[in-house]
Amino acid sequence: MIKVVLLGTGNVARYFFDNLREKDHIKVIQVVGRNVSALDYFNDSKAVTTDFNAIKPADVYILAIKDDAIAKVSHTLSLQNGLLVHTSGSVAMNVLPNTIRRGVLYPLQTFSKTPPFYTANIPFCIEADEENDLDLLKKLALSLSDTVHKVSSHQRLHLHLAAVFANNFTNHMYHLAYKICEDNAIPFTILESLIKETSHKIETSTPFEAQTGPAKRGDTAIIEKHLELLPHTKIKEIYSLLSQSIKDTYGDEL
Amino acid sequence: MIKVVLLGTGNVARYFFDNLREKDHIKVIQVVGRNVSALDYFNDSKAVTTDFNAIKPADVYILAIKDDAIAKVSHTLSLQNGLLVHTSGSVAMNVLPNTIRRGVLYPLQTFSKTPPFYTANIPFCIEADEENDLDLLKKLALSLSDTVHKVSSHQRLHLHLAAVFANNFTNHMYHLAYKICEDNAIPFTILESLIKETSHKIETSTPFEAQTGPAKRGDTAIIEKHLELLPHTKIKEIYSLLSQSIKDTYGDEL
Secondary structure (H helix, E strand, C coil): CEEEEEECCCHHHHHHHHHHCCCCCEEEEEEECCCHHHHHHHHHHCCEECCCCCCCCCCEEEECCCHHHHHHHHHHCCCCCCEEEECCCCCCHHHCCCCCEEEEEEECCCCCCCCCCCCCCCCEEEEECCHHHHHHHHHHHHCCCCCEEECCHHHHHHHHHHHHHHHHHHHHHHHHHHHHHHHCCCCHHHHHHHHHHHHHHCCCCCHHHHCCCHHHHCCHHHHHHHHHHCCCHHHHHHHHHHHHHHHHHCCCCC | CEEEEEECCCHHHHHHHHHHCCCCCEEEEEEECCCHHHHHHHHHHCCEECCCCCCCCCCEEEECCCHHHHHHHHHHCCCCCCEEEECCCCCCHHHCCCCCEEEEEEECCCCCCCCCCCCCCCCEEEEECCHHHHHHHHHHHHCCCCCEEECCHHHHHHHHHHHHHHHHHHHHHHHHHHHHHHHCCCCHHHHHHHHHHHHHHCCCCCHHHHCCCHHHHCCHHHHHHHHHHCCCHHHHHHHHHHHHHHHHHCCCCC
16 A cells, blocks of 8 residues: 655645545545645545644655645655655756655646546656665555656656647647637637647657658748748747748758 | 538548448449549449549538648549638638538548547547538538538638647657656656646636646746757747746736
């Protein structure tokens, strides 16, 4: 039995709570958070507290709080035993106090109030100083997912950066497409199939191989036409910069 | 029975050929292309020709050739009857000769040598001068897909522009993420689940609602850190411009 204390009440804490509680060999024994109303969500665990000095002894303490609070909050905790892990992509493991066993349990997924579609195969990135702790984190991660990677703080930082491109910037591309549709009385849903196709292609091709479109083809006439159609300087700038970047990527082939 | 002649031998022509041939009430009676070896693919239709003056009489002539060749090639054809349509997102219907019934049958999907995953629900955008011809195109499109939209040349041009953002630029984001992973010995496959999640979220949220990440949160510390990690000026520029665009999008909320 792995006893877990969750520290935090946001979307990531909710994800761990909802998914760990069903497991036989894992028990979430306590949820700790500053915000009383946010703790409501976890109430049926019958062990919620706002007191960071009343943390129960556990095997793993999962600190699922905002990135910029991890260093500070972790140094105020008085934990005797167990492994303290944070869940952030961009925070190094060594910001956690070195007076206690420490590690990282980073689920590489975008979390919002609604649960993710792809819950079963969220890749987990784990890190710890000791082999035993890596084993413990692996066991915990494998109870939630099929995919666990040992990733260093340095790699994780770059992975988080890659995820900004793959998720945040991609979603912003959808948003810009949405605005173009909206401005021209076209339902955005018409793009759904294309968007899914684009995301599924990476299963069978590299993005380098999958690239299509006017910039890839070097079709200057269409690029010029599109720039004329775009209403604002900012979005024209984005179109130009990304088209140029695609052209540069395939520069030697054209 | 709708008799179809396909003009062109590229990926879009292949798509129509492969998917129309199985239908009971539609028959591809001929494939016309300049390139003898490209016609090989269509050989078992037993009616391929390189002679654009030997086109058989048909109900619909589907001109699936490069955008910049549509105007020129369509004016060299001597068709007596039937409906001539092109399949391009960015070419107006009226570049086709007005001496014949004309229209557009635009499948909104990215086509490459490998067939699309999402074949059954490719949205078709149709356009024609006459109501009868719209009905004919609708019938043809519905044999291939559940989703048919009547879209004007003006709308289609904007839709194609939106598709550049939703598909071409999105795929380039994947490519930039791929490079970051590659440079840091991280397998790109680790991002697959996140990428699919991002694309599926638009089924239940608008992209505006689904946005997450440092730019959305106004997390300047992480943005600065990421800019330091990026190796080249060009990619830094993309990161900055897109982060700024996201900040602008949520400007009033922060």
